[in-house]
Amino acid sequence: MTEYSGVNEAIRQLSICNACRYCEGYCYVWDAIEMKFIIEPGYVEHLANLCHDCRDCYYACPYNEPDHAFKLNIPKTLGNVRMETYENFIRPKILKKVLQKEGIITLLTIIIIFIASLLYISSRFGIYNFYKIPVTSVFPVYLFKGVSYFIYLYVAVLWIFEGVAYWNEINDGKHMNSMGIFKAIYDAINHKNFWGGGTGCKIPSENNKYERPVAHMMVFFGFIIALISVLFYPGIISGYAGYAYFIGSILLFAGSIGMIHIHMVDTKGLRSEKQSAIDYPFTVLLFFVGFTGILIPISVKTYIFNWNFLIHDVFILTLFILAPFSKFIHPLFRFLSLIKYRIDTGSS
C-alpha cells in the first residue's frame, strides 16, 4: 500500500466525515465511506476518484477551515488526492513529469507537431501550394486511418497499464464483473455524481446548480460523437458523419467555453490548485479542438480549409499523445472507481 501526505490529511478529514455522515445522499462518496469503519490509504484514493467535486458537501459542512478546529475542506483535499493518484499511476512512471508541467508541455507538443507537419507539407507539396491540394491527397485515407488507429491503440495500451495499477490498489480483493461495468457506464453517461443528489453542483459558486454538469456533459458527449464520426473519414467532411462531427465539435466548443468560464470565475480557495493546473491546459486544448472542428464544414472550398484541417489534427494529435499523462486520464480513474462502487454495493 502506497502512502502519501495528501492521503494522510484526507484520512484525518474523512474520519471526521464518517462520524458525521450528514452529507449522505449528495454522491457516491458518502455511501462508500459508510462501508468502512476505518478509512485506509487505498480506499481514500477510491473515494477521491468517486468525488466529482460538486462542493455540496463543502457548503453543508459546519467543520470547515479556517474557522472550525477540525479544518475540513473535503472537495479540495480529495482534489489533491486525485492529483496524487494520477501522479502515482502514470505509466511509464517517469512521465508523471508531463502532468506536473502540463501547460507548457501541451504547448510544446503542439508546436513540435505543427513544425513537423510543416516540414512534411513543404517537402511534399510546398507551403504555398498546400491550400489548393485536395484534402484526401494531403491526408490519404490509409494514412489518416493508420495514424488514428495507431494512436488509439497507444492510448489504450497505456491506459490499461495505468488502470490495472490503480485497480490493484483499490480493489480490496474483489474481481471486476460485467454488472459493475455496465452500471458504471450508466453512471458515467448520466453524470450521476454531478448533480449533488438533486441539489445541484455548487461550482463555480454556491448559487450555481447546473452550469458545470451541463458544460461537462457537452464536452463529454461532443467528444464521443466526434470520436465515432471520425471513423468514417473522409466522410467527416461531408455527409451524415460530417453533420455528426460538426455537432460534436459545437458541443465540445460550447462545453469547453463553459468549463473555462467556470475556472475563471471559480470561488477562490475551494479548488485544489494542483487540479486547476492540469484542468486549464486540457480545457483550453479542447476548446481549440472544438473551434477548429466547427470550421471544417464551414471552410469547405475556401483557401483556409486545408490549413484549418491540419491545425485541427495537430490539436487532436496532441490531445491523444498526452492522454495517458494529462488531465485526460481522469475518466479512467473515475470509471474504475465507479465500477468498484457498483461492485461493492452489489446487485441492488
Next chain:
Amino acid sequence: MPKKRVIIIGGGNAALSAAIESAERGNEVVLVEAAPEKFRGGNSKYTRDIRYAHKEDEFTSGSYGVDELKNDLLSVTGTLENPEVAKMVLEKSEFVAGWMNAHGIIFKKEIKGTLNLSRTNAFFMGGGKVLVDTYYNLLKKLNVRVLYESPLTSIKFRNLHIENITIQKENGEEVLQADEYIFASGGYESNKEWLGQFWQEGVKNIKVRGTRYNMGKPLKLLMDNGAILCGEEKAGHMVAVDSRSPEYEAGIVSRIDAIPWGITVNIHGKRFYDEGEDIWPKRYAMWGRLIADIDEQKAYVVIDRKAIGKFMPTVYKPFSAETIDDLEKILGLPVNSLKGTVDNYNKGINKESSDLFMWSSSGSRIPKSHWAMPIDEPPFFAYPLSPGLTFTYQGVKINKTGRLMMIDGEVDNGFAAGEIASGNILKKGYLAGFGLVIGNVLGRVAGGWEND
C-alpha cells in the same frame, strides 16, 4: 404599509422560522443575531432531522401518529411541564415537514445504516448548515433585515408590555423599537460561568457540542424582569462525547455510542450504571448526564475486538492494548481496578438466549441487563468520555399563543420560541429530532401562525 414591526432576537431555526412566517404575513421584520455572519445559526447548524407526527409520506417509511409521538415524548420526559404548549407542539408538528419542504429544505429519499429512525424522523440533505443557509437566503428575498454581531443588552418593560430593546453594536448601543418581540435566542449552554453555578468545578469538563454564542443573556434579562421559569437548571440534552474533542462546536461527531457494547467505568475503574439498561434512543441522551454526575465528570467505555463495527465510527482513535492490565495502565486507572471489574463482568454473563440483546451480566452490584458480550478478545479498546451538552432546557414559560408568562400575567407583545422555551416541553432526556420541531412550531406560532 407593513402590518407590524417585529424584532426577532436569535438566529437559529426558531428565529428563522419566526422571521419567515412573520415576513410572509406582511410584517416588517428585523432579525438580531449575536453571532457574526459566519457563525450564525445557533445550534441548528448542527442538526439534521425532524421528528414529527405524520401520515404516510414521502420523507419517512411509515406513519407516526400524534399519540405515538406523545407517548414517546412522555417515555423520555416523564411528565409534560406545560401540557397546553406541549399538546400544541405535538399537534402542529404534523405541518413541519411540509412547511420546511415548501421553504426550500430538501429531504432525503432514504436513509441507510445511519440510524433506525426512518419511520419517525425525516432527514434533510446536508444537515443543519444547509437548513440555516437556506432560511437566511429566503430572508433576503423577504426583505428581512438581519443584524449580525448584535447581542441583546437590555429589555425595557412597562408592566406587561415591552417598550424597546437595546443591542450592542460595534460603535455603542442601539435602541430598537417594534410592535412585537420574539425571543428565540437559545439556552445558556455556551455560558460556562452560568453552568458553573450548579456544576461547580465539573463545568470545565463539560463539552459544549454546539455554538459558543448561546450565552443566555436574553433569558437572563427576561428572568430579571419577572418571567416565570420552566424546567430545572441542570436539565438539558447531554450525551457522552469523547474527552479529546474541542470545547465547543464538535456537533455530532464527538459522540461515542459504543456504550451498550462494552462496560463503562469511572476514574476508579468501577462500573457505575447499567450500560444495557435501555433501548435506543433513550440511552443515547442519558449518558451525558450520568457522566456529569460522577467524579471528575470522566468515564471510559471499554470494549474488545468484537465490538468494532457495531457502533458509529469515531473521530479519535480509541486507546488500545493487548491485555486489560495494559489498558488499565494507559488509562491511568488504579492497579487491578479495571481488571477486577472486567473479570467480574465476564464471569457474571448469562448467554442463555440466542439473541445478543438478551445477554445480561450480574457479576457485580450493578447489572448489565442487555448486550452483555464478554470482554475477552484482544485487542481491548477504550474511549475517554465527557459529558457533551447540546442545549439547556430551563427557560421561560409561555402560553399556547407563544406569549411570555410573567409573574403578573401574559406579555401582550413578547413571545418566546426554540431552546429558550424548550423547558415547556422537555423536562429530562431527549427525543431525537424533536428540538427542531419545537423551534419550528413555536417560532411560527410567535410569527403569527396562531391566527389561523
